[in-house]
Amino acid sequence: MKTSDEFNLVELPSHAPANFHKTATLRQMKSIKQELIALQDRLYAENTRSILVVLQGMDASGKDGLIRRVFSGLNPQGVRIHSFKEPTELELSHDFLWRVHQQVPPKGMIHVFNRSHYEDVLVTRVSGQVTTEEARRRFVAINNFEKLLQQAGTTILKFYLHVSEKEQQQRLQERITDPEKQWKYEAGDENKAKQWPEYRAVYEDVFEYCNPSSCPWQIIPADQNWYKAYAVANALRDTLAKLDPQYPHSKEERPKAKAMR
Amino acid sequence: MKTSDEFNLVELPSHAPANFHKTATLRQMKSIKQELIALQDRLYAENTRSILVVLQGMDASGKDGLIRRVFSGLNPQGVRIHSFKEPTELELSHDFLWRVHQQVPPKGMIHVFNRSHYEDVLVTRVSGQVTTEEARRRFVAINNFEKLLQQAGTTILKFYLHVSEKEQQQRLQERITDPEKQWKYEAGDENKAKQWPEYRAVYEDVFEYCNPSSCPWQIIPADQNWYKAYAVANALRDTLAKLDPQYPHSKEERPKAKAMR
Numbered sequence: 001m002k003t004s005d006e007f008n009l010v011e012l013p014s015h016a017p018a019n020f021h022k023t024a025t026l027r028q029m030k031s032i033k034q035e036l037i038a039l040q041d042r043l044y045a046e047n048t049r050s051i052l053v054v055l056q057g058m059d060a061s062g063k064d065g066l067i068r069r070v071f072s073g074l075n076p077q078g079v080r081i082h083s084f085k086e087p088t089e090l091e092l093s094h095d096f097l098w099r100v101h102q103q104v105p106p107k108g109m110i111h112v113f114n115r116s117h118y119e120d121v122l123v124t125r126v127s128g129q130v131t132t133e134e135a136r137r138r139f140v141a142i143n144n145f146e147k148l149l150q151q152a153g154t155t156i157l158k159f160y161l162h163v164s165e166k167e168q169q170q171r172l173q174e175r176i177t178d179p180e181k182q183w184k185y186e187a188g189d190e191n192k193a194k195q196w197p198e199y200r201a202v203y204e205d206v207f208e209y210c211n212p213s214s215c216p217w218q219i220i221p222a223d224q225n226w227y228k229a230y231a232v233a234n235a236l237r238d239t240l241a242k243l244d245p246q247y248p249h250s251k252e253e254r255p256k257a258k259a260m261r
Numbered sequence: 262m263k264t265s266d267e268f269n270l271v272e273l274p275s276h277a278p279a280n281f282h283k284t285a286t287l288r289q290m291k292s293i294k295q296e297l298i299a300l301q302d303r304l305y306a307e308n309t310r311s312i313l314v315v316l317q318g319m320d321a322s323g324k325d326g327l328i329r330r331v332f333s334g335l336n337p338q339g340v341r342i343h344s345f346k347e348p349t350e351l352e353l354s355h356d357f358l359w360r361v362h363q364q365v366p367p368k369g370m371i372h373v374f375n376r377s378h379y380e381d382v383l384v385t386r387v388s389g390q391v392t393t394e395e396a397r398r399r400f401v402a403i404n405n406f407e408k409l410l411q412q413a414g415t416t417i418l419k420f421y422l423h424v425s426e427k428e429q430q431q432r433l434q435e436r437i438t439d440p441e442k443q444w445k446y447e448a449g450d451e452n453k454a455k456q457w458p459e460y461r462a463v464y465e466d467v468f469e470y471c472n473p474s475s476c477p478w479q480i481i482p483a484d485q486n487w488y489k490a491y492a493v494a495n496a497l498r499d500t501l502a503k504l505d506p507q508y509p510h511s512k513e514e515r516p517k518a519k520a521m522r
Contacts, residue, residue, distance in 0.1 A: 045444045068336045076332045077325060077342045077375065114338065183306045183509045248444045 007204040012219050014164040016227035025230045032233045033073055039240035043108060044078040046245040049153045050105035053112045053236065056122075057161030058199050059192045060171035061222050063114050066161065069229035070236070071112060080105070083114040096120040096138065097145050104149055117142055118206060125202045126195060135202075139209035146215045155239055156215050159232055160203065161222035165196040268465040273480050275425040277488035286491045293494045294334055300501035304369060305339035307506040310414045311366035314373045314497065317383075318422030319460050320453045321432035322483050324375050327422065330490035331497070332373060341366070344375040357381040357399065358406050365410055378403055379467060386463045387456060396463075400470035407476045416500055417476050420493055421464065422483035426457040 016025075043049065055063050071079055082103045091099040097117055105111035121138050124130040130138070146156055163171070172193050175185040211217050218235060222228040277286075304310065316324050332340055343364045352360040358378055366372035382399050385391040391399070407417055424432070433454050436446040472478050479496060483489040 064338060067338050071337045072334055074333065074337070075329045076335070076337055076340055076373075077328050077344065079337055080341060081338045083338065112337075179510070180508075247441075249440070 007207040009162065009200050009204055009219075012162060013221045014162045014167065014223045015221050016224050017221075020227055020230075022224075022226050025226055029069075029226075029230050029233060032230070032237050035237050036233060036240065037074055039237065039245065040074050040078055040110060042245040042247055043110070043240065043243070044075065045108075045247045047108040047248075049155065049243060049245065050107050051110045051236075051239065051243075052105055052149065052154050052156045053110065053232075054116045054118070054156065054158040055112060055114055055161065056116060056118050056159070056203075057222060058163060058168055058196065059189070060168050060175075061161040061163045062171075062225055062228060063161060065225055066229055066232060067112060067114060069225070070233045071110075074110075078108065079110045079112070081112045081114060084116060084119060095141075097141060101145070105154060107153065117145070118210070121206060121210075122199065122202050125205075126198045135205070136209070139206075142210050143212060143215075146210075150215065155243065157235060157239060158215065158217045159235070160207070160217055160219050161228060162219050163222045165193070167223045168196060169193045268468040270423065270461050270465055270480075273423060274482045275423045275428065275484045276482050277485050278482075281488055281491075283485075283487050286487055290330075290487075290491050290494060293491070293498050296498050297331075297494065297501065298335055300498065300506065301335050301339050301371060303506040303508060304371070304501065304504070305336065306369075306508045308369040308509075310416065310504060310506065311368050312371045312497075312500065312504075313366055313410065313415050313417045314371065314493075315377045315379070315417065315419040316373060316375055316422065317377060317379050317420070317464075318483060319424060319429055319457065319464075320450070321429050321436075322422040322424045323432075323486055323489060324422060326486055327490055327493060328373060328375060330486070331494045332371075335371075339369065340371045340373070342373045342375060345377060345380060356402075358402060362406070366415060368414065378406070379471070382467060382471075383460065383463050386466075387459045396466070397470070400467075403471050404473060404476075407471075411476065416504065418496060418500060419476065419478045420496070421468070421478055421480050422489060423480050424483045426454070428484045429457060430454045 043051070055066065057063055067081055071081070084100070087099065100113075100117040103111065103113070121130065121135050121142070125132075125135055150156060172189050175181045175189060207217055207219075218231075220228055220231045304312070316327065318324055328342055332342070345361070348360065361374075361378040364372065364374070382391065382396050382403070386393075386396055411417060433450050436442045436450060468478055468480075479492075481489055481492045
């Protein structure tokens with residue numbers, strides 16, 4: 001199924017770098033959060049640019065927890081999380097980007113995709129719904145779609161939460177044995193762990209074909225929740241700092257910002 | 262224009278009750294936030310009921326700040342803020358509830374309306390776009406719409422942020438003089454303060470005709486931001502505690518919760 005040999009996920013670290021320690025990182029996280037809150041306020045007020053965060057990762061890679069850790073505390077008026085579930089009949093009766101396009105961020109906003117358009121070249125390929133040829137066509141469509149958004153003023157951050165096969169197995173097991181995690185259990189969780197190698201193969205294709213230097217993937221070591229959240233928050237902070245959004249500060253500027261909405 | 266004499270906003274307090282003090286209230290707010298975070302997590306996991314918070318108030322009554330104070334810190338995956346702006350041409354080519362219905366909360370979610378369907382019987386009446394007769398028809402339509410949502414498992418909380426005429430004038434003035442608030446200034450802000458009596462009249466009609474005991478308005482004294490946020494957070498906490506959502510705790514319960522989605 002896999003058509004590329006460029007990427008090898010197994011060789012990429014799923015653990016935090018050795019020089020990172022939990023207590024110090026959590027402390028740093030606190031100060032990054034404060035910066036994020038201030039920067040987001042300016043992005044929202046400026047109202048000319050937007051940010052799209054795409055979160056992908058295998059089952060139990062901790063996407064939900066990451067969203068809570070990184071985005072709670074920000075002004076909820078400027079942040080929207082969109083979780084893509086199995087497509088409905090109506091959604092399936094359109095092209096695969098139709099439902100996704102409706103959820104992209106307008107100016108001033110940060111939108112987070114918990115799973116995304118990439119599911120349509122991942123789960124569909126593992127299940128055999130989509131051929132390699134169709135997948136190749138979709139890779140091109142995705143690249144064009146992301147370019148369209150970027151040209152309209154959206155900065156896209158794509159994160160792959162990388163958990164090892166072993167860590168994933170352990171987390172799926174906890175959904176059965178840990179009373180506080182049981183509600184996350186779904187029929188079929190037992191089989192998911194066995195599919196790690198298959199998902200690895202289709203992800204490696206994504207990293208090969210949908211990874212232009214203008215819109216790259218960031219592979220985040222995700223076996224430890226504290227490091228994962230830090231890494232994503234840090235990347236988001238750097239991006240926002242580079243955008244350096246400004247409060248509109250004169251009457252002349254304000255109508256312009258409004259008109260660009 | 263006003264058709265009822267039941268409600269008199271001027272007689273209702275816009276200031277915190279005398280026994281509330283800022284420091285103690287802010288401390289209490291912290292503990293309410295912790296309760297809210299825990300209760301929201303259960304609402305989301307349970308996935309069978311939802312909450313709609315409707316926020317109304319005159320210009321500069323502090324809706325944006327309230328949203329930040331009450332809802333930041335909650336898991337953003339379970340909270341969505343929807344700000345209703347002036348309707349677009351497409352929206353205007355439908356009935357006035359069309360665009361609103363699309364944004365009501367699905368099971369498990371808390372949605373917050375920053376302005377709402379009530380604008381269509383408020384600003385439209387002050388501007389003279391809507392006659393008293395049409396307003397009366399809309400009041401009935403709103404009551405029926407809210408009943409529909411309640412019957413589908415949505416708890417509706419309607420808050421009116423009550424600022425005095427004097428406080429509103431002062432806040433609008435600050436948008437001109439305070440550098441940090443200038444970006445909120447809009448052409449026409451000067452006239453808004455003069456419209457306080459007209460808005461008062463149409464709001465009083467809303468409190469008369471769209472205020473069934475099954476879906477009442479809560480008039481929140483809003484001249485002080487710390488009290489206003491406390492009062493809304495407290496009411497939301499009480500509502501959630503009464504709903505008492507539960508984590509699905511057996512395998513048999515889980516599929517049922519999923520199927521009701």
